[in-house]
Amino acid sequence: MINQIVSNLIRFIVLVLVQVLILNNVQLNGYINPFMYILFIMLLPIETPGWLLLLLSLAMGLTIDMFSNTLGMHAAACVFIGYLRPRIIRSISPRDGYESEANPNVTDMGFRWFISYTIIMVLLHHFVLFFIEAFSFVEFFSTLFRVILSSILTILLIIISQYLFTSNKQQS
Amino acid sequence: MRALFLLIYKFHFFFFFLVLEVFCIYLLVQNNNYQRASFVNSSNVLVGKFYDEVGVFNSFVNLKTTNKNLAEENARLRKLIADTSMSSKAVKVSVNDSLYKQQYQYITAHVINNSINRRSNYLTLNKGRADGVRREDGVIASNGAVGKVKYVSEHFCVVMSLLHKDTKISARIKKNKYSGELRWEGGSATQASLNDIAVHVPIAIGDTVVTSSYSPIYPEGITLGTIAHFELKPGQNFYNITVNLSTTFGNLTYVYIVNNLFKNEQVKLESEIPQHD
Numbered sequence: 001m002i003n004q005i006v007s008n009l010i011r012f013i014v015l016v017l018v019q020v021l022i023l024n025n026v027q028l029n030g031y032i033n034p035f036m037y038i039l040f041i042m043l044l045p046i047e048t049p050g051w052l053l054l055l056l057s058l059a060m061g062l063t064i065d066m067f068s069n070t071l072g073m074h075a076a077a078c079v080f081i082g083y084l085r086p087r088i089i090r091s092i093s094p095r096d097g098y099e100s101e102a103n104p105n106v107t108d109m110g111f112r113w114f115i116s117y118t119i120i121m122v123l124l125h126h127f128v129l130f131f132i133e134a135f136s137f138v139e140f141f142s143t144l145f146r147v148i149l150s151s152i153l154t155i156l157l158i159i160i161s162q163y164l165f166t167s168n169k170q171q172s
Numbered sequence: 173m174r175a176l177f178l179l180i181y182k183f184h185f186f187f188f189f190l191v192l193e194v195f196c197i198y199l200l201v202q203n204n205n206y207q208r209a210s211f212v213n214s215s216n217v218l219v220g221k222f223y224d225e226v227g228v229f230n231s232f233v234n235l236k237t238t239n240k241n242l243a244e245e246n247a248r249l250r251k252l253i254a255d256t257s258m259s260s261k262a263v264k265v266s267v268n269d270s271l272y273k274q275q276y277q278y279i280t281a282h283v284i285n286n287s288i289n290r291r292s293n294y295l296t297l298n299k300g301r302a303d304g305v306r307r308e309d310g311v312i313a314s315n316g317a318v319g320k321v322k323y324v325s326e327h328f329c330v331v332m333s334l335l336h337k338d339t340k341i342s343a344r345i346k347k348n349k350y351s352g353e354l355r356w357e358g359g360s361a362t363q364a365s366l367n368d369i370a371v372h373v374p375i376a377i378g379d380t381v382v383t384s385s386y387s388p389i390y391p392e393g394i395t396l397g398t399i400a401h402f403e404l405k406p407g408q409n410f411y412n413i414t415v416n417l418s419t420t421f422g423n424l425t426y427v428y429i430v431n432n433l434f435k436n437e438q439v440k441l442e443s444e445i446p447q448h449d
Contacts, residue, residue, distance in 0.1 A: 021226065024287065033289050050185040058192050066219055068287070069294045069330060072200030079196055083189040132200065133291055139358075 004045060012060065015040050020067040023157075032146060034153040035074075037064055038125050039161065041082055042118070045103055046089060057082030070133070077129035081121055088120050106162045118158050119151075126151045220284070220328040223296055227284030231425055238425045245314040276391050277431040279303055281311075284328075288361040288421045293333040295319065299429060300327040310389040310430040316419035317341065317383060317394050318427050329429075335361055335421060343396055344384040345375060351384045354396055354415065361421050363400060366413040373411075377401060381415050388435040 019037040026034060041057050048056075061075030068074070089104065092113065102108045104117060126147045134143045180187060231238070285296035299305050301324050311318040311331050319339065323330040332339065335356050343366060344351035352368040366381060379399045385392040395418045402413040432438075 024289075026289075051188055054185075054188055054192055058196070061196070068290075069296075070290075070292075072196045072198070072202075076193060076196035076200060079189065079192045083185075083193075086185075142358075 008040070008044065011043065012040050016060075016063050016067070019064060024068060028149075028153070032149045032153065034150060034157050035064075035126065035129065036154055036157045036161070038078065038081065038121065038154075039158050041078060041085065042121050042158075043103065043105055044085075045101070046098055047101070050086065053085060054079055054082050073129065073132050076132055077125050080128050081125045084124060085121070088117065092116055092120075114162065115155075115159065118155050122151050122154045122158070123147070126154065220296065220298075220325070223285040224298060227282060227298070231282065234423055234425050237423055241314055242426070275432060275434055277304070277433060279305060279429040279431065281305075281329075281427055281429055283424045283427060286333075286421070286424055288333075288335055291358050292337050293335040293421075294322070295331040295333055295424065295427075297329050297331060297427065297429070298327070300325050300329050302326050304431060305329050305429055306431065308389060308435070310391075310432070311427050312390065312394050312430060313419050313424055313427045315395065316417065317390055317396055318419055318421075318424065320389050321429065333421065334364070334417070334419070341390070341396065342384045342387040343381050345369070345373070345399075346380040346382045346393075348373065351386065352413075354381070362417055364397070364415050364417055366399075366415050367410060369411045369413060371404060371409055371411065375399060375402060375411065375413070388432055388438045389430075391430060391432075 015037045019035065023034050023036055037060060040060050041053075044053060044056065057078040058075055061078030062071075064074040064078075065071045089098075094109075094113065099108075104114075106114045109117075130143050130147045130150070131137075279299055281297040281299040283295055284298050285294075287293045287295075295311075295318070297305075297311070305321060305324050307321055307324055309321040311320060317334060319331045319333040319336070321329050322332040334341065334354075337356070337358070339356055341354040342351060343354040350369060350373045352366050354364055354366050356364045369375065377399055381396045381399065383390040383392060383394040383396060397415040397417040397419075400414045400416045402411045404411055
């Protein structure tokens with residue numbers, strides 16, 4: 001239990017630093033921007049109570065907002081996927097349900113489960129985020145294009161980071 | 173009443189989500205509201221200090237380009253000094269200082285945070301109220317306009333970049349003084365569009381676009397960029413002009429905050445015009 005809290009806290013700090021110091025400065029073709037920090041919300045233990053999930057999502061979103069001068073934007077998108085996360089996990093559950101104390105990552109759930117989980121979460125988050133940023137449906141298709149390109153980048157980063165992280169774990 | 177509590181308990185996850193989401197949207201709208209300064213942004217002390225440290229590292233990395241820009245600017249300023257002393261000799265008029273009042277003050281500032289990849293971009297500078305920075309001051313770099321100050325704290329300020337969806341700058345074409353409005357349509361950080369130039373105005377690719385004298389924020393004649401291309405759609409009375417911005421937003425390190433000493437007077441006088449006129 002204590003172990004869980006510490007590892008999630010470290011993950012929170014590392015992901016905020018990576019997002020703020022590196023990924024916010026990545027500019028590909030104008031304004032395509034990966035948002036890898038949502039990995040924190042994705043990797044919280046499956047049995048996290050709903051209220052805690054929402055509060056942690058809000059905390060993550062507000063922290064990123066403070067560093068990017070976009071108060072409320074990331075927070076709204078994070079709370080949104082925090083709310084949908086239990087439904088998504090339920091809807092893509094394996095045939096014999098989840099084992100107790102399983103974590104939603106590649107090691108415990110396997111590649112096929114994890115990639116569909118990642119694609120759903122990232123697309124939902126980016127969709128909400130970019131449309132809140134534009135705050136209108138006037139430039140609908142240009143915004144949608146940004147959503148898709150940025151999502152591809154984020155999904156790639158999340159998958160790569162998962163494999164880097166797991167290989168470290170097996171060595172230790 | 174009991175039934176109501178049961179209902180709330182049954183759907184507590186959904187209600188909690190609703191409350192948090194409304195809170196986020198409230199923050200968002202509050203923050204977009206131009207008049208209300210928000211204090212949880214990067215002008216707050218903790219985040220500002222953090223970016224200050226990162227800025228020290230970044231400015232070291234950019235030292236070479238910064239030196240080059242400063243040297244170029246020195247050369248330009250030196251030329252200005254030579255020009256003025258020449259002309260005053262030729263005319264031989266002793267200038268009585270009391271005839272002139274200084275209109276603009278310049279404060280140099282170091283860029284400690286900058287973004288160019290969003291639809292609405294902001295910069296954080298390491299000068300604040302203590303250094304004389306006020307809200308709505310203009311910000312320029314050695315090669316062009318940068319934006320205007322949006323939030324000010326004691327030692328930092330946040331600047332709404334020219335690359336922002338709400339930015340509108342009163343601009344004019346340098347050679348014939350016709351004025352229009354410069355806006356950033358998103359996309360590339362090197363281009364913006366110039367509107368409201370009527371069809372009878374003679375323009376050509378490469379014409380310089382500068383700030384006009386109509387805005388109390390920027391001094392007159394600050395370079396904005398050059399015309400990249402223009403087109404006229406059938407049936408329209410105004411050109412669609414694309415401007416190559418002269419400021420390179422990607423590597424801004426040192427900028428000047430422009431303090432117009434007569435701005436309050438101008439804004440106050442203009443606000444006396446009745447709204448319905």
